[in-house]
Amino acid sequence: MWRMGLSLGRVPDEALLTGLTTDDPEFAVAFVRRFQRTVFGVAIAVVGDTQLAEDVAQQTFERAWRHAQVYDPRRGSVRSWLTAIAHNLAIDAVRARRVSPVAPEDLDALLGSVTETPERRALADDSAERVRRAVAELPREQARALVMAGIYGMTAREVADAEDVPLGTAKTRIRTGTLKVRALLEAAEKR
Amino acid sequence: MSGMECEQLRELDAELALGVLPAHERAEAVAHLDRCPECREHVERLTLVGDGLLALLPGAEPPVGFESRVVRALGAAPVPKRRRHRLRLAAATVAAALACGFGGWTIGTAVEAAPPTVSQRTDGGLREAALVSDGHEVGRIYAHAGDEGWVYMSVDLDENGRGPVRCLLVHADGSTVPMGSFPLKDGYGYWGGPVATDPTTLTGARLMGPDGSLLATASFPTS
Numbered sequence: 001m002w003r004m005g006l007s008l009g010r011v012p013d014e015a016l017l018t019g020l021t022t023d024d025p026e027f028a029v030a031f032v033r034r035f036q037r038t039v040f041g042v043a044i045a046v047v048g049d050t051q052l053a054e055d056v057a058q059q060t061f062e063r064a065w066r067h068a069q070v071y072d073p074r075r076g077s078v079r080s081w082l083t084a085i086a087h088n089l090a091i092d093a094v095r096a097r098r099v100s101p102v103a104p105e106d107l108d109a110l111l112g113s114v115t116e117t118p119e120r121r122a123l124a125d126d127s128a129e130r131v132r133r134a135v136a137e138l139p140r141e142q143a144r145a146l147v148m149a150g151i152y153g154m155t156a157r158e159v160a161d162a163e164d165v166p167l168g169t170a171k172t173r174i175r176t177g178t179l180k181v182r183a184l185l186e187a188a189e190k191r
Numbered sequence: 192m193s194g195m196e197c198e199q200l201r202e203l204d205a206e207l208a209l210g211v212l213p214a215h216e217r218a219e220a221v222a223h224l225d226r227c228p229e230c231r232e233h234v235e236r237l238t239l240v241g242d243g244l245l246a247l248l249p250g251a252e253p254p255v256g257f258e259s260r261v262v263r264a265l266g267a268a269p270v271p272k273r274r275r276h277r278l279r280l281a282a283a284t285v286a287a288a289l290a291c292g293f294g295g296w297t298i299g300t301a302v303e304a305a306p307p308t309v310s311q312r313t314d315g316g317l318r319e320a321a322l323v324s325d326g327h328e329v330g331r332i333y334a335h336a337g338d339e340g341w342v343y344m345s346v347d348l349d350e351n352g353r354g355p356v357r358c359l360l361v362h363a364d365g366s367t368v369p370m371g372s373f374p375l376k377d378g379y380g381y382w383g384g385p386v387a388t389d390p391t392t393l394t395g396a397r398l399m400g401p402d403g404s405l406l407a408t409a410s411f412p413t414s
Contacts, residue, residue, distance in 0.1 A: 020265075025262060033258060036258060036261070037252060038250050040251050040252070040253040041248050041250040041251040042245060042248050045248045050254060054257060057261075058261050062264055062265065079246075080242055080245075080246065083242075083246065084245070087245055114244065114247040114248065127243060127246070128243065128247055130243075131240070135247075146209075149206065150240065151244055151245065153209075153211055155206075155212075156206060157213075174211075175204070175205040175206070178208065179205065182237055185240070185243070
């Protein structure tokens, strides 16, 4: 009935974040160890440069550490909170360096990655897989526009330039793709 | 321009939700959301699409040494564990675990967290109170009323505490429910688990020594 001393590897994400507000290195190590692949994955996907991605990932953990006390679990999981921080920092970093946000081949690879539905995921019905299936159902040009905006943080103007289409077309693709995915998700949630 | 209307906002909803709206349009859109709950809810629902997209990004192994560099940057250099801080960490960790419905227990080394209050409600289902002995806080107790009631307690009695100690949960009518007997190590111990009583009806707790002496008491807030 009574259990004591579970390892930090089994501590819930929220509790680990609480521990991060202290200066205990065990919690810092456990926290970084648990989330570094996620954080670095977001950073490298957006910035495409290992050194810059590492800087972004480190800043993400520093920011999480500084703001851990204001984390609100009602607004999302610790993982999604960290992902959002990493994403914002990565986009800022790309914009600050004024480099091209995305190479066409990188976009294709990423699009393939976020829409792939290997057999092991085919029966999964969690939130992530529903998003994956919804994006995979979009027309290619809408999926590209959605990924450019939603992951690479490209404005409609940047999407238009990259795709060589009018601004209005880019805006329509972003909006239509987003609304379709949302509709598909809501339909899936109601089932 | 006098301000954005709902129709205009809806044309920009996806770009706003994805965070790619240029600054001047974003400012107008956010101002509209401040005064329009319907559009605000609509955009919030769309933000889930962006969040979902990010969740699909594959993880990637950072370069060798990343973990150490980050931990160093966080200023968490290895330091000797300080006993007097143990309660804070255990309390903070378990409070978070309880608040999240974590059905187990976890303890780590202790560090300084926010200054404790004597007693407080931390959320709708989690109640917290200080264990007090001779006017000094010697521990904390948490009672979580969820689908399954849980109580957690940590205590640090320094060299004065020799186990086992016995914990009694106290109801408003004065009746008590034994929580159990627990060992202490160097005066320190922590325990937790489900309780066979409704935690919302508890008013406090008593910690008894092996000889039946009263070691400490706790009182939950009444409202």
